[in-house]
Structures are given as C-alpha cells and as structure tokens.
Amino acid sequence: MTAKIDAKNRTPLLRIQGVTVRFGAIVALNRVSFDVNHGEILGLIGPNGAGKTTLFNCLSRLAEVESGTIDLEGRPLRAIARHDIVKAGIGRTFQHCALFDRMSVIENIMVGTHVRETGGFLADALRMRAVVHGERRARDRARELLDRLQLTAVAELPVAMLAFAMRKRVELARALASAPRLLLLDEPAGGLNHEEVERLGELVRHVRSSFDVAVLMVEHHLNFVMKVSDRVVALNFGKTLAEGTPAEMQSNPEVIRAYLGAPA
Numbered sequence: 450m451t452a453k454i455d456a457k458n459r460t461p462l463l464r465i466q467g468v469t470v471r472f473g474a475i476v477a478l479n480r481v482s483f484d485v486n487h488g489e490i491l492g493l494i495g496p497n498g499a500g501k502t503t504l505f506n507c508l509s510r511l512a513e514v515e516s517g518t519i520d521l522e523g524r525p526l527r528a529i530a531r532h533d534i535v536k537a538g539i540g541r542t543f544q545h546c547a548l549f550d551r552m553s554v555i556e557n558i559m560v561g562t563h564v565r566e567t568g569g570f571l572a573d574a575l576r577m578r579a580v581v582h583g584e585r586r587a588r589d590r591a592r593e594l595l596d597r598l599q600l601t602a603v604a605e606l607p608v609a610m611l612a613f614a615m616r617k618r619v620e621l622a623r624a625l626a627s628a629p630r631l632l633l634l635d636e637p638a639g640g641l642n643h644e645e646v647e648r649l650g651e652l653v654r655h656v657r658s659s660f661d662v663a664v665l666m667v668e669h670h671l672n673f674v675m676k677v678s679d680r681v682v683a684l685n686f687g688k689t690l691a692e693g694t695p696a697e698m699q700s701n702p703e704v705i706r707a708y709l710g711a712p713a
Contacts, residue, residue: 460523462663463508463631467517470503470687477503479687480517485631490657490664492678492695494671496707499684501667505633508665509541509696510534521631532676540629540662546616550609554619555591556601557608561626562587586628594622597659598652614645625660629665632656634666638673646670650677671708675699683707 461484470478478500485491494499506512507519510531519526521537529537540561548557591671595601598618603611608619617637624632637653638646650673657664666672674681675695683690683698691698698704 462522463521468514469516470512471515476687481689483692484662485665487560488663490678492674492681493667494674495684500687501684505635505667509632535627538630540624541633542620542624542635544639546620548616548620549609551607553605553607555604557619558591558622558626559587559593561623562590572584590626594626598622611701614641629662632662632664634664636667638667638668638670646673653677
C-alpha cells in the first residue's frame, strides 16, 4: 500500500510540457513547461500579457494548444472533450464571478454537482426516481459545502445580494461541488481588501487540506501568492521565466526585473 501511495505522489497531477499557443502573429505561450503535484498550492505569476490567462484557458479547453502536451494524471488533456473537463477532475473559478445572480446561494452550488449526476432530458421532464434522488444528493452535497465554507447563513439569499468577497466564496464552493482533483483559481484575491485577503489565504489552505485537492492559481497580489503557495512559477512574454519556492522567487533577479522593469 505504501509503495502505491509513494508512486502516485511521484507522478505529477498535472504536467505541462513545451506548450505553445499562437493567436495569428502573437505568441501567447512559448514552450511553457512545469508540473503541479498532488496536494500542492502552486502560484502562477507574471506581468499583464505574460500568458497566464491563456494557459488557464488551455487547461479548461477554452483554447487549443498548438504544440506541446498537457497531461492530467498521465492522461492527455486533448483526449478529453471540452464538456467533460470538469468531470475529469478540473474545477475553476473566474476573475469576474460567473454566478447566477437571481438564484440562491445553495442553488448556485448545486449547479456544480451536475457533472456527478446522471440523467437526461426525458428523465428530467418525467421526474424519474433517479433524477429525484440525484437532486437530493446534490442538495445534501451543497449543504455540506455551505457548512464547510461558512455560507450556511446566506444559503437561501439570491447571490446578487451578497458582497463581492462572499460571492467569490460561493463560486469557490460551486467549483468544489464537482469534487475536483485540480482547482484553478483565477485572481482569487482581486478586488478584496487586506482583511479579506488574509481570510482568503486561510480558506485556500483549508480547502487544499480538507478537500484533498491541488490548487493552481493565477494572481497579481504577490504578497498573497508568496504567503500561500508551496511553489511559484513566473511567466513573462509567454515563456517560463523562473520556478521555485516563494523565498527563492522573491530573491530572483529575473522575477524582480520583470515586475519592476529595472535591474535587481
């Protein structure tokens, strides 16, 4: 049993090798390579235009890779249909919360459980037993997430009534509802004040440990990234600039130069 666990831990959850993406004459990503390990929090940083969002879109199959490979636990991402990416184990939040404003918090979270349930148009229309049971499981799962992410008090409120920081927490809960192995966080600290950023850091670490999920996050808030991440990868002009621990990255002359635009 121990050998199997060790072997799994040696195999990256996500492996990105030589990924290149072009949009006409613009090279958005140029042979980018790095791994994300099981249970790891990895921060992806870089100036505007570095290619971070393009890479996230490749991982979500919203953009196509021109060359190179992306593997999820050894399975080529290209072999997974776009509509099956979430079912394959990748959950995502967005820089601008993509929620259903008129639906309640619990209903928004229940949407995230859809990929784990079976059914179809006819079964839904006829309210067949499997569909009813599936809805019950979805609601139970949503209630569990409400409790674990401290959202129970706002469960029945329309999302439109919530403050921005709380909306981000709801979107995180919805992503977790699909039981991902890899969670992509797109600028989770964007728009938050100092106190909210501190609470977010605690939440991200809690999610990693209690949901057994690896986290890859794009973030411009450098203090947040360095405090929360196990490792950090820096992109610049579509290329991998540097990779290392937060301490190594904070003292890396190339990373400092990319952000400050001056010699270190």
